[in-house]
Amino acid sequence: MFLDDYFRQYGLVAIFCVVAVAVPVSMMLMSWGMSRVGLRPRAPSAVKAETYECGMEAIGGKWNLFNFRYYMFAILFVIFDVEVIFLYPWATKFLSLELFALIEMAVFVGILLIGWAYAWRKRDLEWG
């Protein structure tokens, strides 16, 4: 019962998770182990300690106060994240639903687009 399609499908997700954790951890462990046996040279420098090796130089500390405008995007993300929850069963079972479901979803997304248009018209999506 246990190794049916359902669990095989999510077993893949579990394997992805395991690999995603194992790769960085093993890299750090290898680096640590090499330094224990004296194989890894130790030569720290200012460039190596930078946050981004290639890119803009970081300004300020990591505990900077971020711009309040980011908050608007967080709110929009949360609302449309909830919308996606409703889209998901609709999209996966689309072929077995009737035309009525398509109209329903169009109304649903249309009502939420009003909110998006409101934010757009009130210039909340602009940066300036």
Added chain:
Amino acid sequence: MAWVLFIALAVVTLGGGLAVVATRNVVHAALALLVSLVAVAGVYLLVYAEFLALVQVLIYGGAIVIVLVFAIMLTRSAEYPRTSDNRQWPLAAVAALGLLAVLVPAFLINAVQDTEAKNAAFTGIAQSLFTTWAVPFEIASLVLLVALIGAIIIARSGPGEN
């Protein structure tokens, strides 16, 4: 096999929860909360609650943790990156033990029927959501619209903004 997976997920969930209250760094606490919430999604998957697992990852793992991280980013966290003030812990312990004292007897009295788990998946949810519960579904979009516009208005009316 299911038991092994459940115990592994439970350990991750509880470990994440412990890390949330044990760490002194608020950002680490938010990250540990994310780990705990995603592990709960794994528990839902074990009992074939696919849709619930999806909601758990998208809403709790996505939206709620994002809002928490934004709250940390936007407040003056430089002044307290490390919370050392935990004078409220006796009160928190009493509240947590009280909740435990309610939940454990509740589970013992209303024992869950040990039925065969089966894959309900999305078919039932989609059918009932888009036929029987069509009107509440549309009302949900109105509620979301009100929440969106309300949040924008409240956010804009803060001091320093016009």
